[in-house]
Amino acid sequence: MKRALILFWKGLTRFLSAIADWFTVILGMKDDSAYGKILRRIVGTCFTLMVLLGTSAAVVGTYEGIAGAFNDDSKVFYDIQYLSRNANYYISECGEDGYVENADGKKTITGIKWINKPLGFDSLVCYSDGEKRGYFNLYTGNVAIEPQYAHAWIFSEGVAAVDDEGWIKFIDGTGKVVIDPRIxxxxxxxxxxxxxxxxxxxxxxxxxxGLIDKQGNWALEPEYFSIIPCDTFWILDNGKERSVITDNMQTVIPFFTGSVMISLSDGTIIATMEDHTMKTFTLKGEVIEDFCIQNIEAMTYDTEELQAAGLSYSSIEAIGADLYFCKSNEGGGVLLNGKGEKI
Structure with missing residues (x-):
């Protein structure tokens, strides 16, 4: 093995030495003729140019790296929120202020902290500059109402609420106060x-x-603990009972003790009564089911006390108001009421 390694090393060194001699001959390093001199000058010049190019690239790369480290813009990355075909909102990922840019690439508004888009077909977006709130047009990206309000809310149905020196007022798209409820x-x-x-x-x-209309008049006096909109309905809570009314203030379901859920997908109103039973109504308040079961849960009992009393069932299912089907371990079953009495 030792002899083999020695022979391998001698062969490798001779091979590398032969290659080096070959290159020196090709490059004219051992040729003292005019041809050899010219060839050596050409090789030297090319090598010098390669060194200069490499040095220049290193210097440029170093400069860009240093400049990038001190350039804040190179560190800022933005998410884009689409507003319209003519405007986008750019949100910084690292806490920097956002801005609005139009389709021409021009920044129309800068220094934005946050925005809230309007409802429906309204076109004015509420935004904050960190101190005051104003509005800009989402179709142009231009300011419509300069930031001047301590608090402001989104536009809906052509108007928006603002805090005007401590008073809630509603303005139109020009900033003119159109509703002053004096609250x-x-x-x-x-x-x-x-x-x-x-x-x-x-x-x-x-x-x-309560509820006010577009003229600022009370459609419902302020006497409810909460009023929740649900499509074309309002759910009223007077602190003890709930009621459902339509958008024209017509009562659909009178006040009752319980909770309400409106399911517009199948055109029903589901009311949970005080005793936890449920009723379903049409959207006009007509009763569909006086006793509604939304879900059935099986309950199992394995305690020795129930087995000793002969009350051990493999499952219990609610099948009606105060009526339960109790299946025994043997496969049969009995009907019980809520007091456990056999029916």
């Missing part, structure tokens, strides 16, 4: 959005809510 602003207040030509508004003390 004060309270910190943390939400909403002030029109649905079906009505808006939920609180009274002076903000402990009760």
């Amino acid at each position: 004060p602003y309270y910190p943390g207040a939400e909403g002030y959005v029109f649905h079906n030509k009505h808006c939920v508004v609180h009274k002076d003390r903000r402990d009760r809510f």
Whole structure:
């Protein structure tokens, strides 16, 4: 093995030496003739140019790296939020201010902290510059109402609520006050959005809510604990009971003790009563089912106490109001009421 390694090393060194001699001959390193001199000059010049090009590339790369480290713009990455064919909103991923850019690549608004788009067919977007709130047109990207409000809400049905020196007022697309309900602003207040030509508004003390119309008149006096919009309906809560009314203030379901869920997909209103039973109504308030079962859960019991009392069942299913089917382990079953009495 030792002899084999020695022979291999000698062969490798001779092979490399032969290649080196071959290159020196080709490049004219051992030729003292005029041809050899010219060839050596050409090789030397090419080598020098390669060194200069490599050095220049290294210098340029170093400069760009240093400049990039001190250039904040190179660190800022933006997410794009589509607004319209003519405008996009650019949101910084690292806390920098956002901006709006139009289709021509021009920044129309800068220094934006956040935006809220309008509802429906309204075109003015609410935005903040960090101190005040204003509006810009989502189709042009241009400012429509300069930031001047301490608080402002989205446009809905042609109007938007703003905090005008501590008072909630509604403005149109030009900034003109069109509804002045004379109610004060309270910190943390939400909403002030029109649905079906009505808006939920609180009274002076903000402990009760009502509905105003587009003229600022009370359609429902502020005497409810909450009013929740649901498509073309309103769910009223007077603190003890719930009721459902239409967008024209017609009662669909009178006040009752329980909760309400409106399912527009199948055209029903589901009401959960105080005793946890459920009823379904049409969207006009007509009763569909006086006792509605949405789900059936099987209950199993394996305790020794129930087995000793002869009350051990493999499953219990609710099949009606105060009526349960109890299946025994042997395969049969009995009907019991809510008191456990056999029916």
